[in-house]
Amino acid sequence: MPEMRFSIRWPDGRRERCYSPSLIVKDYFEPGQSYEISDFLAKSREALNIASQRVEARYGRPCSLALGQLARIEDTGQHFLTLPDARVLVEAFDE
Incomplete structure (x- = not known):
């Protein structure tokens, strides 16, 4: 099963490298898109x-x-839900 990593930038500028055990992430996100x-x-x-x-x-x-990656994304993302216009940038796919 092909796995991949994808790099994101949170609204506060922090970068995170995320993991997926499947390429399905490519169906949901586009590099360079926020x-x-x-x-x-x-x-x-x-x-x-x-x-x-x-x-x-x-x-x-x-x-x-x-599931651990999702939990980290959910936990971090909760901090930004109340910020107006908060966006996450998908920087790149790292296969």
Whole structure:
């Protein structure tokens, strides 16, 4: 199963390198594009849950790395939900 990493920049300028056990993230994000925080969280939730389900279908258990990554994204993203015009930039895909 091809895995990938993708680099993001949070509204406060902090960069994070994220993990996905599947290339599904490419269906949800585009490098160089910024996303409103709630949209970014929703897309991340959907993409990483699908990625984890793909791992489960193949190996019989969900992907703890994908679910852990999603938890970190959700936790960090919660801090920006009340900021007007907060956006997350997807900088690059690192396959």
